[in-house]
Structures are given as structure tokens and as C-alpha cells.
Amino acid sequence: MRVEIDQDKCCGAGSCVLSAPEVFDQRESDGIVVLLEEEPGDELRDAVEEAAERCPAAAITVLEQ
Numbered sequence: 001m002r003v004e005i006d007q008d009k010c011c012g013a014g015s016c017v018l019s020a021p022e023v024f025d026q027r028e029s030d031g032i033v034v035l036l037e038e039e040p041g042d043e044l045r046d047a048v049e050e051a052a053e054r055c056p057a058a059a060i061t062v063l064e065q
Contacts, residue, residue, distance in 0.1 A: 003023060003035060003063075011059075013057070015051065016060060019050045019051035020044060020050070020051045022047075023040050024036060
């Protein structure tokens with residue numbers, strides 16, 4: 001699995017961080033998403049997919065490799 005984010009779409013809601021804090025963080029200055037792990041392990045798949053689904057701005061894309 002590979003994760004991509006679009007910081008231009010991000011509205012800073014933070015739901016991704018709540019779902020998968022090992023993979024996502026937010027910039028302190030404006031709350032925009034920061035990707036911590038581009039290729040998280042399978043043990044984080046459910047959390048990452050939940051983060052993508054919950055993102056109100058659709059700024060997270062999960063790709064299969």
C-alpha cells in the first residue's frame with residue numbers, strides 16, 4: 001500500500017491523525033496534513049483506509065502496489 005496526500009486540498013480537520021497517528025500528522029502553523037509514512041505496513045491498512053474515507057476534503061489517496 002502506498003499513501004499520497006494533496007496538501008492543497010487539505011482543510012485541516014485532523015480526522016486522519018485521529019484515525020492513523022502513525023501515518024499522518026499536522027503542521028502546527030496551519031493544521032495541514034503531513035505524511036509520516038508513505039508506505040505503511042499492512043497492520044495499518046484499516047486505519048489508513050478509515051482516514052481516507054473520513055477525510056472531508058478527499059485529500060488522501062490509498063494506492064495498491
